[in-house]
Amino acid sequence: MIRLALPKGRNLDAALAAFRAAGIALSGLDAAGRSLRLALPDEGIEILSLKDWDLPTYVGHGVADCGIIGSDVLGELDGDLLVPVRLREGRCRMSLIGRSPGSVPGPGGQVRLATKYPNTAHRLVAERPWGAEIVKLSGSIELAPVLGLAELALDIVQTGRTLAENHLVEIETVAEVAPCLVVNRASFQRHRALLNDWIGRLEAAEVVS
Amino acid sequence: MRVSAALPTGVAALLFESARRRRDAEDRMVSQLRGARYAEAILPILDYLEPYEELLTAAARGELYRFIDRDGELLALRADFTPMLARLLAPRIESLELPLRIFYRGDVIRYEEERAGRQREFYQVGAELLGLPGEPGEREVLRLFLELAGLELPGLDGTGKPGGALQVVLGFAGALDGLLLAADVDDPLRLAAAVARRERGEVRRACPSLLRVVEDGLPERPEDLGEAAAGRLHGLLALRDEMAGRFPGVLLSVDLAEFARHSLDPRLSVAEGERPYYDGLVFHAYAGAAALPVGGGGRYDRLFRALGAELPAVGFSLNLERLLQSAEARP
Numbered sequence: 167m168i169r170l171a172l173p174k175g176r177n178l179d180a181a182l183a184a185f186r187a188a189g190i191a192l193s194g195l196d197a198a199g200r201s202l203r204l205a206l207p208d209e210g211i212e213i214l215s216l217k218d219w220d221l222p223t224y225v226g227h228g229v230a231d232c233g234i235i236g237s238d239v240l241g242e243l244d245g246d247l248l249v250p251v252r253l254r255e256g257r258c259r260m261s262l263i264g265r266s267p268g269s270v271p272g273p274g275g276q277v278r279l280a281t282k283y284p285n286t287a288h289r290l291v292a293e294r295p296w297g298a299e300i301v302k303l304s305g306s307i308e309l310a311p312v313l314g315l316a317e318l319a320l321d322i323v324q325t326g327r328t329l330a331e332n333h334l335v336e337i338e339t340v341a342e343v344a345p346c347l348v349v350n351r352a353s354f355q356r357h358r359a360l361l362n363d364w365i366g367r368l369e370a371a372e373v374v375s
Numbered sequence: 376m377r378v379s380a381a382l383p384t385g386v387a388a389l390l391f392e393s394a395r396r397r398r399d400a401e402d403r404m405v406s407q408l409r410g411a412r413y414a415e416a417i418l419p420i421l422d423y424l425e426p427y428e429e430l431l432t433a434a435a436r437g438e439l440y441r442f443i444d445r446d447g448e449l450l451a452l453r454a455d456f457t458p459m460l461a462r463l464l465a466p467r468i469e470s471l472e473l474p475l476r477i478f479y480r481g482d483v484i485r486y487e488e489e490r491a492g493r494q495r496e497f498y499q500v501g502a503e504l505l506g507l508p509g510e511p512g513e514r515e516v517l518r519l520f521l522e523l524a525g526l527e528l529p530g531l532d533g534t535g536k537p538g539g540a541l542q543v544v545l546g547f548a549g550a551l552d553g554l555l556l557a558a559d560v561d562d563p564l565r566l567a568a569a570v571a572r573r574e575r576g577e578v579r580r581a582c583p584s585l586l587r588v589v590e591d592g593l594p595e596r597p598e599d600l601g602e603a604a605a606g607r608l609h610g611l612l613a614l615r616d617e618m619a620g621r622f623p624g625v626l627l628s629v630d631l632a633e634f635a636r637h638s639l640d641p642r643l644s645v646a647e648g649e650r651p652y653y654d655g656l657v658f659h660a661y662a663g664a665a666a667l668p669v670g671g672g673g674r675y676d677r678l679f680r681a682l683g684a685e686l687p688a689v690g691f692s693l694n695l696e697r698l699l700q701s702a703e704a705r706p
Contacts, residue, residue, distance in 0.1 A: 247572075248573045249573070351633070351659075352542055352668070353666060355544055355626065355628050358628075362590050369575070374576075375576045
């Protein structure tokens with residue numbers, strides 16, 4: 167039995183679509199369901215339903231063998247996970263957001279930068295000619311520049327609609343964000359044949375890159 | 376006054392039964408090590424930082440607890456026994472009778488991000504075999520490692536409940552250097568990191584001949600690695616088969632992708648890893664149903680060379696608490 171951790175957040179639909187396109191049915195799994203743990207004995211899979219930010223911990227600790235998680239979350243945590251493939255669907259971008267392109271300071275300038283991703287933000291700022299005080303928030307990041315808590319925000323942008331509605335602009339795309347298949351190192355050794363089969367089928371279905 | 380029983384992040388107190396369990400396990404290991412004629416070294420928990428400055432990678436430096444002593448010396452808490460033992464022995468090597476078999480036990484303290492299963496203080500038992508070059512040294516150390524782990528994870532020798540309780544992944548430093556340097560990429564270090572993470576897209580774009588290593592841990596043909604590395608791979612596969620015969624309860628695999636960042640070529644040896652001194656056999660072990668990393672080891676002749684001594688060296692360490700935890704089944 168292999169344990170697959172699926173995220174509750176925006177990546178769940180992309181994950182289910184990719185697995186099903188690859189012929190891994192996950193039958194009986196209902197995206198709207200509330201079950202936290204579901205055994206699929208016919209497929210030899212047990213599904214864990216986890217919050218995005220907890221999922222890498224479960225996989226890293228070997229409680230789940232593998233999972234699907236966004237590269238935004240992965241980049242924020244210092245985990246030692248295998249990342250064999252990235253899903254094509256569900257991609258978005260991580261961008262610097264502000265009220266105008268002029269929100270970015272000139273060389274030597276200092277701003278406040280609101281984000282859910284403080285480690286990623288620190289790495290980004292380290293490469294810039296300006297400095298920033300990182301303001302860690304857990305949601306509604308867009309409000310920070312709107313209300314003046316911070317001049318800039320670093321956050322996920324999918325369609326850009328939230329930004330437009332709040333009179334914000336996407337100043338710079340910092341990274342492409344993709345849902346990733348992550349695998350525990352020891353689990354890869356133990357379930358190598360099955361995982362290679364899954365990855366091969368995902369590749370053949372052209373739902374990953 | 377009511378006092379709090381809280382402890383700092385990453386440390387734990389073992390009381391009563393849990394303390395007894397650990398001491399019992401430690402006693403069994405020590406008696407096995409003494410039986411194999413390994414002699415104990417007791418090392419300090421505080422040491423100067425300066426002798427290690429040249430040996431530390433950024434990752435290893437980031438783990439250290441460093442501070443300034445009252446006399447102004449820069450000190451560090453013990454984060455790794457192996458370099459400490461090496462720097463104490465290197466200047467005395469001519470007066471020592473070789474081969475030398477040494478074991479140690481004690482706490483190491485490393486800064487770790489707060490997350491499940493990562494303690495900042497943990498108890499290690501380890502052994503070093505000095506002065507025995509090549510495969511005989513590696514065979515002895517790997518066998519001793521499996522015997523010690525088997526004291527807490529019964530069934531590794533094939534008696535009793537069968538296998539999967541211990542997984543050991545074997546490789547050797549520099550195995551993929553030839554393929555990594557031959558790849559058409561600007562940054563072979565980045566490619567090595569992608570191989571170690573088994574990122575297929577990046578590896579396929581940069582070096583299709585590494586794809587097979589990423590999938591199966593081995594190249595399509597050993598010769599793909601170059602003559603010297605192919606010879607080493609044959610030797611390692613034979614060692615694996617020998618150990619698999621002796622310990623049928625252990626899942627032993629040779630996987631070169633796992634150790635892609637352990638390189639020998641100077642162009643690649645800006646290693647990101649935490650234990651960058653391995654230059655021959657390298658191995659990691661995972662135990663129990665949750666496959667906790669419980670230890671590992673390898674050959675590290677170049678550590679002595681960096682300290683001015685020519686001495687073949689191979690060793691391992693086991694994380695005792697993780698090993699005991701791993702004996703509990705995954706729910």
